[in-house]
Amino acid sequence: MTRPPLVEIAPAKINLALHVRGRRPDGRHELETVFAFCTDGDKLTALPADGLSLTITGPFAAMLDDGPANLVHRAATALAAEARVGKGVQLTLDKQLPVASGIGGGSADAAAALRLLTRLWGADPAHAAKIAPELGSDVPACLLSMTARGTGAGDALELVDAGVAGTPVLLVNPLLPLGTGAVFGRWDGVDRGPLGDWRQGRNDLEAPARSLVPAIGDVLDWLGKQEGVELARMSGSGATCFALFASEEARDAAAAACPDRWWHLASFLR
Structure with missing residues (x-):
């Protein structure tokens, strides 16, 4: 066998x-x-x-x-x-x-x-x-x-409990590769303060990443306009962005409406 x-x-x-x-x-x-x-x-x-x-x-x-x-x-x-x-x-x-x-x-x-x-x-x-x-x-x-x-x-x-287990999430990428080194190279060197509650946080690499791939801004703008979105941000050094949704149905509706020129993945957080 x-x-x-x-x-x-x-x-x-x-x-x-x-x-x-x-x-x-x-x-x-x-x-x-x-x-x-x-x-x-x-x-x-x-x-x-x-x-x-x-x-x-x-x-x-x-x-x-x-x-x-x-x-x-x-x-x-x-x-x-x-x-x-x-x-x-x-x-x-x-x-x-x-x-x-x-x-x-x-x-x-x-x-x-x-x-x-x-x-x-x-x-x-x-x-x-x-x-x-x-x-x-x-x-x-x-x-x-x-x-x-x-x-x-x-x-x-x-390990932390961020309260996100089971949250519907939609990942969207404009299909433009973006090297981590290039993004860090564009970081302005300004310390904007510590990370407390992640919900009130930010991604300090978003600005340098958007300067290299402006389409990241288009993705974030589109995600932010979808029904049921609770948070939309860029992940890591980009160019993938994500949105957390209030319901699976809202996430699936956004996934169905995602422009064909972009890659997307509808999933849940573990």
Whole structure:
């Protein structure tokens, strides 16, 4: 009997709020943020194999390299080395989320690989937790995929109850990739204050992101006009924006009305 593949979802990440407080000595930025995660995202499957291979499918597959530089590939290689696993794996990534879009992307996929391979190889979860920060600042949060407050470079985490579990959410992206480095490069360096209640917060990267991709403003304006919207903001460094809705019906109506030129995902927060 053929063994069925193990499956792991890489949930889309959103930043309910994101305050940039300054630049750290290591060149990264001091952040205060609240991470939340959708019930939907990319999908990673794994089968035992002699070597390590990665195949990418889905609507955004063509935008990714499936070689050793891919974060999923890197996560698998690092975990095998850290856990001293002499086993291979055949990985398939179904890429449903836009690339370079501020909703986790490669970080979520890498974290999913760490969770999936920890199960497949019977590794100690501590190995995945050790590797995660080395793969990227958002990978520790994506490894948890639970609502958390992030400080430091975003990788010092504290689980919180933000009161958003089960909230209908609509993600919208103008299909214009936006690199995180470019957005941080446009940040004006002004500390606009700490993050308290995320509902009263902001995304300090919105202004620099909009200067690079003005269509972000169009998306936010459109989301803000939809019936039943309780909050609309940009996530991470963009260009994906999100709206929280009062009801599933209101979210679905907005999803149906979303312009065809934009990507969208109707989901719930975990």
